[in-house]
Amino acid sequence: MLDRARKVLAAIDAWLNRLVGWRYNPLYHSGVLAASLLAVVMVTGLYLIFFWGISDPYGSVEHITTRVFLGRFTRSLHRYASDAAILAAVVHLLRVWLQRRTWGPRALAWITGFLLLGTIWILGWTGYVMVWDVQGEVLAREGARWMDALPLFSEPISRAFDGEHPLPGAFFFLNLFAHVALPIGFGVVFWLHVARVARPQLVPPKRLLWGVVGLLALASVFVPVTMDPPADLFHLPGSASYDVFYAFFLPFTRPLAPGMVWAAGGVMLGVILLVPALMKPKAERLPPPSVVDERSCTGCEQCWLDCPYEAIRMVERTDGRPYLVARVDPGLCTSCGICAGSCAPMGVGPAGRTGKDQLVDAGAFVRGHPLGAGDVVVVSCRQAGGTALGGVGDPPVFAVSCAGNLHSSVVEYFVRSGAGGVLVVSCPPRDCWSREGPLWLEQRLFHDREAELQPRVDRRRVRVVFAGEGERAVVGAALAAFRTEIVAMETAAVGTAMAEDVVDLDRACDPVESADAVLTEKTRR
């Protein structure tokens, strides 16, 4: 069921990619959009708090709305940005869940993410109470009803709303305190949320960010927020406004006894906290963490630099060689395999996916699919659109666990084995399940990042296409265009030496021989 839901998500992604391009697909940036929108909420909130009064909450909000300079606009933007933030956060959470990126070292991000979501939700709740209109009263009463079920108070706090006395100022003060103090703790949890990530992206692309904020600002101008009638403790609220993003629970919880609400909430919370454990593959299917072959490690530090999860440290060697050696912390390794692609001497990577292993697999692939001059080999990340190929006329696909896992020697190997071209299909950069695979791949193939594709390989024969799981058509179109180019190139090259033919290749780089040598070495071991 989860896989089916993920395919639906992939289809939506594909549609949005077609509409706005993968660079600006808001679903890919949902996490950072949520964070940026919360920044907007904080800035607008800082302005509003100057005019809000504990002694007359409703009156002060009315004053803000009608008399304060830009008050109505700021209040509207404050609310709409809060709503959009929670929407973005929920989308982010759903994405991560559907892509099964919740267990192992990512469990911390999952749990703190929920903590952040819960905090945003409480902030929204207290924000509505601050207005103290009918909607705020309904939310306050519901919260008090839940709290009364807990053995914490000597008297039910619902009594504060019984009308016997005016509502105490302490109530609004506590509410204000929660509304203002929680965002301070927010920063710590947010830091924890991204603590296991080497280079967290904190802001979405500017055009996307300003586009979203601009739309919300326009909505604030043309459809500003309104106020319900003031809360009246002697009048049962007939109808109230209802913010689906923050009060989604009301229709479900109001008919329930508070004990049931707590029980249901506890079960849901338990399931959410257990997701990392529930989603973790069984031991036999658990992807292995990377390991370092210390004999091959030259201490170049590239794997340490490229690892998106800071799972690699450089430590002193014990064999007396005068440089450091990489050491993988299995507890932090997500088995993305990016280090395998970053290691020129192929000395690191998860078992079965190191550069050496990839060359062996590539050798078997070439033997199974003899390549001609006009043929294009598709190398695809398993999460990307390339693996969906397989129709009549489609080329066989050489799959890797992540585009960043692909060692550039494999690309060279295919070219030198006679393929006209190599089309590497990668997830769009912001949708990489391993965060930075497409980025490092492109830099290794075209920008000489360490473990680069050797200069002797004609770059015209290598192409990278970014296509998500649901974008088979994009891959098909890129493949057709690339094939046409390759055929044209082959035609033009008839009678003239190809770039790689004039390069003086040394034996060590002979792909078939080196792959066979690796195979022999592995067998011997």
Added chain:
Amino acid sequence: MSGARESRATAARLAARRTAQFVVAVTVTLAVVGLSRVPYAAVQSEDGELRLAWRFRSERVSACRKLSDAEQAALPAHMRRQEDCTRGLRPYRLTVEVGATAAAAVTGEAAAVSSVDTIRARGAESDRPLFVFRRIPLAPGRYVTRVEFAPVGLGGSARTGAGDEVAGRAPAGTEGRTALRLDTTLTIGPRRVVLVTYDDDAKRMVVRMAVPVR
């Protein structure tokens, strides 16, 4: 010629794409705006509410009994005492009778609400002030209402928070406390709340229909 046609087609495709982007962006924004203000029927019915809410400082009572020689001998030397006392605030009995609408009451129709509860002090020492908090939904109309808040076993037996039937012994100055009683006809409007509470200054029950001014 075909180049011009192609560039026109490209421009048209671009325009269509921009239009689609605009439509989707506006739709999503309006959806966010709309979902932030969905009308919601917080209370479905037109019923009003009779609310009973007050806090009441009951008198402190204690129940003591003499310890037998055997019981005293069983205690450590430093804990031996003549009497064993249980202390707490006196519980009160709340009786609520909300009759049928005043007109129907003449015909002898049964009461709409009738309840008797004992209100006990909370806390480990049963020394928290007594409080009453009842919400009784009522259809709009007029109701003959009787509320009585009477000390339990005043001058006789009283039940403490611990649940033991003990002899009541009120501290000086509180012995004369009598039951509070309210007999009135209340008009409950649609979705209106009528509050019956205790006025500590006047030492009597009062009816309120609005929050008192601070």
